[in-house]
Amino acid sequence: MTAEGAVASPVQELLDELHARVQTVTDGEVATYIPALGKADPALFGLALATQDGHVYSAGDAATPFTVQSVSKPFVYALALHDRGLNAVLERVGVEPTGEGFDAIRLEPDTGRPLNPMVNAGAIVTASLVTGDDYGQRFQRIIDGLSAFAGRELRLDHGVLASEERTGDHNRALGYLLRNAGALEGDVDEAVGVYFRQCSVVVTARDLAVMAVTLAAGGVNPVTGERVVGADTCEHVLAVMATSGTYDFAGEWLLRAGLPAKSGVSGGLMAALPSQLGIGVYSPPLDRRGTSVRAIAACQELSSRFGLHLMRPVNRTTPVLHRFLRGDALGSQRTRRHAEREILRREARAIAVCELQGDLGFAAADVAVRAVSDDLAGVRWLVLDLHRVPRTEPVAVELLDSFAAELRGLGVTTVVSTEPGRTPLAAAETAFGTLDEALEWCEDALIAAACAAAPDGRLDLDAAVPLSEQDLLRDLPADMLDVLTPLLAERSLEPGQALFEPGAALDETLYFVVSGSLALQRLDGDAPEPLRLASMGPGTAVTGLTVADDRGAYRVVAEEPTVCRVLPAAAVKALDDDHPQVVEALHWAMARSLAARLRRADAQNQALIGSVP
Ligand code: DON
Numbered sequence: 001m002t003a004e005g006a007v008a009s010p011v012q013e014l015l016d017e018l019h020a021r022v023q024t025v026t027d028g029e030v031a032t033y034i035p036a037l038g039k040a041d042p043a044l045f046g047l048a049l050a051t052q053d054g055h056v057y058s059a060g061d062a063a064t065p066f067t068v069q070s071v072s073k074p075f076v077y078a079l080a081l082h083d084r085g086l087n088a089v090l091e092r093v094g095v096e097p098t099g100e101g102f103d104a105i106r107l108e109p110d111t112g113r114p115l116n117p118m119v120n121a122g123a124i125v126t127a128s129l130v131t132g133d134d135y136g137q138r139f140q141r142i143i144d145g146l147s148a149f150a151g152r153e154l155r156l157d158h159g160v161l162a163s164e165e166r167t168g169d170h171n172r173a174l175g176y177l178l179r180n181a182g183a184l185e186g187d188v189d190e191a192v193g194v195y196f197r198q199c200s201v202v203v204t205a206r207d208l209a210v211m212a213v214t215l216a217a218g219g220v221n222p223v224t225g226e227r228v229v230g231a232d233t234c235e236h237v238l239a240v241m242a243t244s245g246t247y248d249f250a251g252e253w254l255l256r257a258g259l260p261a262k263s264g265v266s267g268g269l270m271a272a273l274p275s276q277l278g279i280g281v282y283s284p285p286l287d288r289r290g291t292s293v294r295a296i297a298a299c300q301e302l303s304s305r306f307g308l309h310l311m312r313p314v315n316r317t318t319p320v321l322h323r324f325l326r327g328d329a330l331g332s333q334r335t336r337r338h339a340e341r342e343i344l345r346r347e348a349r350a351i352a353v354c355e356l357q358g359d360l361g362f363a364a365a366d367v368a369v370r371a372v373s374d375d376l377a378g379v380r381w382l383v384l385d386l387h388r389v390p391r392t393e394p395v396a397v398e399l400l401d402s403f404a405a406e407l408r409g410l411g412v413t414t415v416v417s418t419e420p421g422r423t424p425l426a427a428a429e430t431a432f433g434t435l436d437e438a439l440e441w442c443e444d445a446l447i448a449a450a451c452a453a454a455p456d457g458r459l460d461l462d463a464a465v466p467l468s469e470q471d472l473l474r475d476l477p478a479d480m481l482d483v484l485t486p487l488l489a490e491r492s493l494e495p496g497q498a499l500f501e502p503g504a505a506l507d508e509t510l511y512f513v514v515s516g517s518l519a520l521q522r523l524d525g526d527a528p529e530p531l532r533l534a535s536m537g538p539g540t541a542v543t544g545l546t547v548a549d550d551r552g553a554y555r556v557v558a559e560e561p562t563v564c565r566v567l568p569a570a571a572v573k574a575l576d577d578d579h580p581q582v583v584e585a586l587h588w589a590m591a592r593s594l595a596a597r598l599r600r601a602d603a604q605n606q607a608l609i610g611s612v613p
Contacts, residue, residue, distance in 0.1 A: 011049070012057050018301055019047050019059035028285025028293035031265040036163035040066065040267065040284035045294050046205035048280040049302070050213035054222035062205040066282055067160045069264035070102060070118070070290075071208060072146060072198045073126070074215070074245065077117040078237045079145040080129040082229040086236060089129055092183055093122045095236075097244045102265075102290055103170055104247075105177065112181025118244040118262065120195075121174045125183050127194045135190040139197045146201055149211040151223040154201050160266075161200035168196060199264075205280040208270035212278025215260075238272060242310070249289045257299045258309030269295035273308050318357055320364040321371055322388050326379075327351030329607030331600070332440035337465050337539030338474060343450045344443060351442045352379040353435070357388035365396035369403045379412055380449075381442035384428070385435045386418035401425045415441060440535065464515040465538040467565060472512070472541045472589040480582045487575065488512070488565040493558035499542070500556040506544025507569040510586075513540045516562025523553050535559060541593070 023045050032038035046061035080089050091113075098104050098115045107114055107121065114121035130145070132138030147154045175192040178184035184191055203211075214221040215238055218231035241260035246253040253261060259279070261271035267284035269292050279302060283294035303309050323330075327348030336344070354372050358364060372382070384400065386392070404414035404427035416424045416431040417438040424431035432438040448461060467473050467488070473481060491511070493499060499511065502523060517537050521530035533554075536542055542556060542564075576583045 015059045022297045030284040034164045036160040042285045045283040048206040048209035050209035050278045065202045066266045068201050068203045069199045069266045071262050071264035071268045073123045074237050074262045078229045080126045081233045083131040093117045102247050112183045116244045124195045128191045135194045139194050142198045148228040149214050150207040151221050157200050157202045164196050205282040208280025209278045212270040212272040216272040257303045263291040265290050267292040320368045322355040322357040325353045333534035334440045335536045335540040350380040353383045355385040360392040360396035362395045365399040382414045383438045384416050401427050470512045487571040491564045493562045498557045509569045510567040511542045511564040514563045517559040519559045
């Protein structure tokens with residue numbers, strides 16, 4: 001607990017401890033071949049970690065500015081890929097590791113291409129490929145792009161730029177070699193000048209963490225919400241960082257840290273773990289290969305301590321099946337006439353409900369398909385609910401789609417319930433916005449099939465339900481029904497017409513649904529549409545108690561042309577005086593109906609509790 005009473009972050013505590021330990025590392029030398037870099041304080045050490053949802057933890061000198069140097073290269077590569085496309089960039093810059101240092105003078109013998117965009121030769125060509133008619137526009141595109149990755153406006157350090165321009169003949173030689181080999185077009189000094197400028201952009205360790213997590217998040221900066229580049233581009237950049245980001249240290253780096261990373265001679269380093277986080281480090285002392293010594297120690301410890309290694313099997317924390325039930329355990333909220341309930345009581349196991357959860361990639365979709373396939377005996381309708389699936393990879397949709405097509409061939413109809421607008425499965429019969437609607441549709445289909453298959457006594461689902469067949473009245477003796485019938489008025493409702501509005505004065509008036517359907521809806525303040533909680537079909541009795549709620553958030557409306565027979569409260573009161581036995585029988589019938597519903601609800605709850613893995 002911190003002094004302000006807020007709960008201290010365990011991540012921050014871990015980061016602070018790690019920072020303190022690594023601060024004690026004193027190996028390495030500050031780079032001086034660019035004289036301005038030699039002024040850096042070797043004791044400086046900033047560490048930052050940015051999460052996929054845009055939270056940034058930092059420790060030490062995470063806000064201390066320094067020039068980005070080679071850490072700029074992956075981002076400029078991303079901009080070139082974004083501006084030109086992968087194939088056009090590949091024609092000019094390869095993606096193979098060199099096994100040599102960052103300043104290697106090595107081009108592909110047959111094509112003249114630099115081997116990859118992380119070494120200086122490749123970076124000089126890459127900088128020439130971003131959009132811009134001249135080097136001024138190209139540098140503006142670069143600093144704007146770097147700023148978008150960082151989520152704030154970055155600036156140029158003119159002192160370091162001047163220092164590198166005075167000592168940059170090695171890069172100029174690379175530039176002439178590249179132009180001679182046909183890998184670089186136009187003026188060499190201009191091209192190398194753009195590269196010098198990109199290296200002299202000022203960042204902090206915090207900036208690097210945000211830039212890295214933007215790559216890890218598929219190109220959207222989680223702090224600003226701005227899309228900088230596409231997800232495919234980020235895949236390509238992270239792949240090249242993994243093989244070449246730390247040059248001739250890339251193999252050992254991937255072995256020990258296991259994170260796509262990029263180093264820089266001012267002591268900066270960024271690392272990214274796809275779909276999880278970005279790391280930014282700044283500490284000037286370098287090892288002989290030009291990588292920050294403290295950055296290596298910090299990232300290796302973060303990777304092992306936090307289990308971040310790219311090759312580490314990540315066991316799915318949640319099983320892909322949230323629930324897998326049959327229709328006898330999980331039914332719709334539709335109140336049905338007695339004959340329908342009898343059919344469902346006998347045959348509801350022909351409906352299966354599969355609720356998936358978590359991101360659906362190849363492995364998860366494969367597990368789901370095999371789990372469902374193993375338990376489909378007797379199933380004719382399958383509901384696939386995707387409400388708990390935030391993201392589906394295209395391959396997962398493909399697997400589920402071909403599964404639904406396969407099932408159709410076996411006589412199983414698949415329906416999907418998911419947020420409106422999500423990609424339903426082409427092979428699914430239909431899709432619904434709620435699981436309850438999907439369930440109700442399958443129940444209706446099952447009942448219709450049972451009726452069609454019945455040799456005699458077809459149940460006409462559209463037939464009006466006479467009073468004698470009403471749930472509450474079907475067990476009443478005929479003489480009592482004769483007393484009740486003359487008291488019942490008739491009321492018709494058009495689709496959308498309310499029987500009970502929120503907050504309406506409610507009493508014991510009883511409505512017997514003879515034909516059509518009523519829906520109980522909840523009106524959530526900011527929801528665009530009311531939420532359909534249940535539906536009441538013919539044979540159902542409804543009273544104002546259905547919507548009695550002090551928040552006035554419920555109403556009952558007709559879903560289609562509906563006819564009710566109405567027993568007014570006043571008539572019930574008068575009946576109590578003249579025929580109390582009828583009222584008593586009615587109350588008993590209501591109690592029995594309520595008890596039956598509670599038993600069904602309990603049975604479903606038991607099934608749901610039992611089904612939670
Ligand atoms: O071109 C140079 O030498 C510097 N501007 C950048 C080199 C660099 O950062 C190498 N990475 N470790």
